[in-house]
Amino acid sequence: MKHESTHPSDEFYELLQPALASKAEEFLLLGYGKVKHEELWDYLTKKKWRKMDCPPVLYQLVADILSLKIGDYMNFATVEAFRSPNLFANIESEEMQELLNPQK
Template sequence: MLDFTEQYDMVLPALESKIAEFHYMQYDTVTPESLWQFCLKKKWKKKNIEDMRLHEMVNDIMGTTASEFVAYHQVEGLKGASFFAEGNLAELEQLLRPASKKPTSN
């Protein structure tokens, strides 16, 4: 996947400005790089980034809301979660195991 370093460098002030806004709203974990990746993978998924004009990129960055950024990352987190991974396998088996019958005393 291309990084588009030249475009990133051009819009870095806009990214930093948006990050400052997110930090003001208590979204402290957002970085310019994570916002850039969000734009590449979500906002500009169907666009040719090399042909985009600077003002289009800046407009998209500045128009990004915290809720759409967070929602995207929640969905991506769910996509990446593997419930059948080694650590989760024991929990899954415990959930699917039938309850053992208690011996009845007569």
């Protein structure tokens, strides 16, 4: 899948796929479910690499990916989910009613 963005590190996206895959697999082994490469990239570009002082260097990008902590990613993902306008889009209307009226 092609990633579309305009972050300075985007030129390394394809080269960083093995590191992203390794980190996603680590999260899965730790019991956090499947995390997509694009989701990890989103965290890195929006949070970790938001303010890059100098042009990106491949070895530093790899080190950043491999040192990513699950707690940092999960905090980011939670905030992003609450910002999303489609937070409840996948919930059926009956499920929504149960959530809103739990006394049944």
